[in-house]
Amino acid sequence: MAALRARASAWWAGSILGRHLLVALLGLVVVVVVLESSSDFRNLQLASMAYLGIAAGGLTVLTGLNGQISLGHGALMAIGAYTTALLLDDREASTPLPLVVLAAVVVTLLVGIAVGAAAARLHGPYLAGATLALAVAVPGIALYFKEQLGGEQGLRVVLPDIPAWVLDLAFFVTGQDLTRSRYVAYLAWVTLVITFVLLANLSRSRVGRRWRAVRDDEVAAELAGVHLGRARVSAFVVSAAAAGAAGAMMAVTVRLAAPSGFTLTLSLTLLSAVVLGGLGSLAGALIGAALLTFLPQVVTDLGVDAGLSDIRAAELAPLVYGVVMVLVILLAPAGIVGTVRTALVKRRLRRSAVAQTGGAATTDPTSPATPATDPATDPATTTSKGSTT
Amino acid sequence: MRRRLHRPTTLVAAATVGVLLLGACGAGGRDDDGGGGDGGDGGGGATAPGVTEDSIKIGAHFPLTGVAAPGYNEIPTGAKAYFDYVNAQGGVHGRQIEYVVRDDGYNPTNTSSVTNELVLEEEIFAMVGGLGTPTHSAVVDFLNDEGVPDFFVSSGSLQWGDDPSAYPYTFGWQPDYEIEGKIIGQYVAENMPDAKVGLFLQDDDFGDDAEKGVRQFLDDQVVAAERYTSGNTDVGPQIASLQAAGADLVLSFNTPSYTALSQLVALKLGYEPQWFYTNVGSDADLVGSLLSRFSEGAVEGGSSSLDGVMTTEYIPGVDQPDDPWVQLWQKVWDGHGEKGKLTNYRVYGMSHAYAFVQALQAAGEDLTRDGIVEAMEEIGADLEGPQLAPFRYSSDSHLGISGMRVVEIRNGAGEDLTPVLVTDIGDAEIVEDDSGQDGDAPPENGVPEAP
Numbered sequence: 001m002a003a004l005r006a007r008a009s010a011w012w013a014g015s016i017l018g019r020h021l022l023v024a025l026l027g028l029v030v031v032v033v034v035l036e037s038s039s040d041f042r043n044l045q046l047a048s049m050a051y052l053g054i055a056a057g058g059l060t061v062l063t064g065l066n067g068q069i070s071l072g073h074g075a076l077m078a079i080g081a082y083t084t085a086l087l088l089d090d091r092e093a094s095t096p097l098p099l100v101v102l103a104a105v106v107v108t109l110l111v112g113i114a115v116g117a118a119a120a121r122l123h124g125p126y127l128a129g130a131t132l133a134l135a136v137a138v139p140g141i142a143l144y145f146k147e148q149l150g151g152e153q154g155l156r157v158v159l160p161d162i163p164a165w166v167l168d169l170a171f172f173v174t175g176q177d178l179t180r181s182r183y184v185a186y187l188a189w190v191t192l193v194i195t196f197v198l199l200a201n202l203s204r205s206r207v208g209r210r211w212r213a214v215r216d217d218e219v220a221a222e223l224a225g226v227h228l229g230r231a232r233v234s235a236f237v238v239s240a241a242a243a244g245a246a247g248a249m250m251a252v253t254v255r256l257a258a259p260s261g262f263t264l265t266l267s268l269t270l271l272s273a274v275v276l277g278g279l280g281s282l283a284g285a286l287i288g289a290a291l292l293t294f295l296p297q298v299v300t301d302l303g304v305d306a307g308l309s310d311i312r313a314a315e316l317a318p319l320v321y322g323v324v325m326v327l328v329i330l331l332a333p334a335g336i337v338g339t340v341r342t343a344l345v346k347r348r349l350r351r352s353a354v355a356q357t358g359g360a361a362t363t364d365p366t367s368p369a370t371p372a373t374d375p376a377t378d379p380a381t382t383t384s385k386g387s388t389t
Numbered sequence: 390m391r392r393r394l395h396r397p398t399t400l401v402a403a404a405t406v407g408v409l410l411l412g413a414c415g416a417g418g419r420d421d422d423g424g425g426g427d428g429g430d431g432g433g434g435a436t437a438p439g440v441t442e443d444s445i446k447i448g449a450h451f452p453l454t455g456v457a458a459p460g461y462n463e464i465p466t467g468a469k470a471y472f473d474y475v476n477a478q479g480g481v482h483g484r485q486i487e488y489v490v491r492d493d494g495y496n497p498t499n500t501s502s503v504t505n506e507l508v509l510e511e512e513i514f515a516m517v518g519g520l521g522t523p524t525h526s527a528v529v530d531f532l533n534d535e536g537v538p539d540f541f542v543s544s545g546s547l548q549w550g551d552d553p554s555a556y557p558y559t560f561g562w563q564p565d566y567e568i569e570g571k572i573i574g575q576y577v578a579e580n581m582p583d584a585k586v587g588l589f590l591q592d593d594d595f596g597d598d599a600e601k602g603v604r605q606f607l608d609d610q611v612v613a614a615e616r617y618t619s620g621n622t623d624v625g626p627q628i629a630s631l632q633a634a635g636a637d638l639v640l641s642f643n644t645p646s647y648t649a650l651s652q653l654v655a656l657k658l659g660y661e662p663q664w665f666y667t668n669v670g671s672d673a674d675l676v677g678s679l680l681s682r683f684s685e686g687a688v689e690g691g692s693s694s695l696d697g698v699m700t701t702e703y704i705p706g707v708d709q710p711d712d713p714w715v716q717l718w719q720k721v722w723d724g725h726g727e728k729g730k731l732t733n734y735r736v737y738g739m740s741h742a743y744a745f746v747q748a749l750q751a752a753g754e755d756l757t758r759d760g761i762v763e764a765m766e767e768i769g770a771d772l773e774g775p776q777l778a779p780f781r782y783s784s785d786s787h788l789g790i791s792g793m794r795v796v797e798i799r800n801g802a803g804e805d806l807t808p809v810l811v812t813d814i815g816d817a818e819i820v821e822d823d824s825g826q827d828g829d830a831p832p833e834n835g836v837p838e839a840p
Binding site for chain 1: 453465506510522523531593
């Protein structure tokens with residue numbers, strides 16, 4: 001038994017991919033349980049949470065790991081969404097969904113290369129400005145090419161019929177018929193899990209280490225042989241690809257790709273999801289996405305229950321959202337995940353200190369407290385880095 | 390490093406147990422699906438969703454916050470006041486109407502999510518008066534797929550009613566933009582044959598449908614057609630090129646904000662054509678207040694700011710306090726409204742609420758979703774109400790009010806330039822209305838009966 005345990009732990013410590021896959025599998029099981037036990041409406045809400053989560057996950061890699069800020073991720077989502085809408089224009093559309101999502105990712109990725117190449121030359125506020133321009137310009141493209149992209153009213157997205165084998169599989173596993181909303185939610189969450197596994201692996205690999213090196217000290221990174229431009233562009237491209245997948249899922253969930261869905265507000269929403277959850281952490285991105293999805297509805301319902309008029313209750317949501325944002329920045333500047341992680345590390349340190357005085361453990365007290373192995377814990381230093389150099 | 394060894398082992402063990410446990414649950418689910426699952430699904434067959442013995446739940450999406458909110462957020466307050474008024478008189482067939490409004494901020498993504506909430510979570514019987522062309526476009530397929538009656542969309546786009554086979558559950562309400570364009574076009578062709586006509590159009594269905602109507606009569610007279618994108622507040626270039634083209638009559642199909650913006654830009658440029666605004670963009674009170682806000686007080690607002698401007702009218706508004714319908718709305722608002730005074734937007738909300746109550750009456754005691762749609766197709770053209778011209782509802786058309794009259798604004802009130810003119814989309818002729826809708830009055834108690 002002890003040998004088995006030792007072997008399992010060795011595997012856990014040694015195989016990053018295996019560890020991520022295991023967590024992903026667990027995540028999938030949780031997803032199935034949650035989706036099967038919730039109503040159609042909750043399923044669609046969870047689908048919204050998933051697409052926000054995918055985009056926020058991409059952004060958190062870019063901002064948290066590579067120190068680049070992007071105000072243009074809403075526009076990248078728009079590119080993914082419009083690609084999806086163009087491929088799924090009627091029920092007979094023959095392209096299988098996985099291919100549609102892949103196409104959305106590839107198109108966004110190509111745009112990401114172009115934008116990333118320009119972005120790699122910019123820092124801090126200039127980068128924010130350039131990506132801001134992207135966020136403002138892309139919805140304009142849809143208005144300009146009205147014939148092809150539907151103008152202000154956008155393009156409808158028609159979800160093809162659920163393939164029979166999916167229906168059979170769903171019935172076999174869960175014993176319930178698969179509704180359309182649940183199907184959409186599964187699509188979004190499976191995409192999320194795949195994206196997160198890829199992002200997590202990438203950030204623990206050599207590529208991820210380079211990104212962090214560039215974030216922490218450009219000069220040192222360059223001296224160590226890291227090509228700054230390449231590292232920046234690759235981070236942007238990966239992040240854009242995630243935004244493309246998110247856009248595809250958004251199009252499928254909302255059933256529409258219209259310019260008014262991809263305003264600057266969406267880009268800022270993504271950024272605030274990342275900041276709320278904790279910069280650089282995928283779990284944080286997911287928590288941020290959950291807050292943004294559920295908070296407005298919960299607050300509005302509370303307002304209505306408290307006897308406010310519809311208009312007042314609707315106005316309550318942005319207010320509470322703003323207050324939560326201010327509180328998180330004030331009380332937990334490292335975001336929710338960052339703060340929890342710091343607290344855990346502190347506790348562990350204290351414990352090991354106690355253990356050490358007892359003379360039992362030989363732990364190196366500095367090892368658990370190396371935030372550099374994972375995500376930045378202080379958004380301020382990360383984002384201001386560019387502007388100070 | 391050794392200290393961390395224990396945690397992962399526990400985790401792996403827990404994970405394995407968890408997966409096995411859940412796997413077992415899944416298998417268990419498959420066994421009893423024959424009994425439990427079907428019973429749950431088939432339970433709701435007898436009564437329509439959202440309808441009980443003594444209540445009907447309906448919903449709507451409106452921009453309650455954001456840039457589109459001023460004016461439009463008053464529509465649901467009017468509708469709610471009227472539903473409360475009907476409820477106070479015993480409801481419809483003994484059922485109280487519960488009206489749930491959700492904010493979409495005029496963003497189609499939000500419209501989609503609040504409509505999901507209304508249909509799947511609140512389980513509304515019908516959508517009544519959902520506002521906006523781009524916003525409602527996002528949900529019209531979903532509502533029709535789910536079989537939810539989608540009544541009286543607050544938008545004049547043709548897509549709500551010109552093809553009932555595509556959207557059998559959706560009904561328009563206000564006159565569509567094409568017939569408004571036709572009526573305005575014919576009026577100008579007959580009364581101002583020498584005018585050089587400029588068009589100022591919103592760049593979506595609104596402007597496109599209207600232009601189609603106008604050009605049926607004025608194709609030779611149009612010297613320029615300029616478009617603006619909703620959301621872009623700089624209309625200087627468009628107005629300047631209308632001026633450069635020498636247009637001395639500008640037909641504008643735009644929202645109220647753009648009425649104010651176009652007026653301000655024209656003042657700045659010293660451009661003084663005759664203005665002719667669509668009904669949508671001509672609420673004198675709102676435009677007046679927007680004018681003084683946009684110009685930071687430089688232009689005096691107030692309801693007289695649009696004096697001399699021509700527009701159209703299809704329901705009586707607050708500028709006609711002697712109209713029996715407006716008197717009813719005033720009574721309803723005083724008794725059941727919120728704070729604030731009666732406005733044209735609230736009248737608009739009450740007017741479509743009135744039509745919906747009538748539809749409920751016509752659908753009878755055994756209310757079903759398909760039943761109310763059938764009833765509308767059957768008797769919809771005979772509905773009473775404040776509208777000046779009858780509805781066009783039938784099994785071939787779900788378009789709303791069939792006509793309007795041309796008026797000129799004097800001291801904030803409309804002065805009739807034509808009698809009520811009715812027509813339909815396409816080549817349909819424009820004729821004077823003889824249905825008597827214009828002169829009717831509401832029933833004594835203010836609650837309609839089935840026609």
